[in-house]
Amino acid sequence: QVQLQESGPGLVKPSEPLSLTCTVSGGSVTSHNYYFTWIRQPPGKGLEWIGYRYYSGTFNYTPSLESRVTITLDMSKNQFFLRLSSVTAADTARYFCAIGYYDTSGHYRDYWGQGTLATVSS
């Protein structure tokens, strides 16, 4: 069973970058053509899709964040990463990582981590 675990600093100062790691276990990240994805949920609000990096290297980020976000991969370590620059209090959220793929019937299916809370505060 594929499992994902997010990790990173729980507290980040305003204007500094937020860096998070997602570690995948229970399966190889090369077993499917995965979309390595980050999603976040501010306290008391709904889920916001941040973006993905495809296994081939292509990527897509949500327009409101694309000037500040980078998703990178380290397939050799079964890990992928989120970097969000110049954070403000509005970036305080629980951050989830997920890996998704299209199965042989063309259906999109995915696995998520439990999320990690990142708070932006001085």
Place this chain on the structure above:
Amino acid sequence: IQMTQSPSSLSASVGDRVTITCQATQDIYKSLNWYQHKPGQAPKLLIYEASNLETGAPSRFSGGGSGTDFTFTITSLQPEDVATYFCQQYDDLPRTFGQGTKVELK
């Protein structure tokens, strides 16, 4: 694409039938998944492509719909089903989510 999910919360008794809806602002065909999220746990895919039960998910969960209107049903609510349920469309980027429905026991 905006996803409108309702209700935002509901309270039901064990054995009740529970129905949640998601409406998209444009045709997303059947490109919709339903998830279960319990506090402190990873969200879990229950229904993919609007109506397909994910492997290992109990058969009391089902989904339907296409185009802009979708439903998620628990045919007989169990205590372990207390959770938040949400939909996600993957027809277009950026992917978007319903606001979630918190299901509680009466």
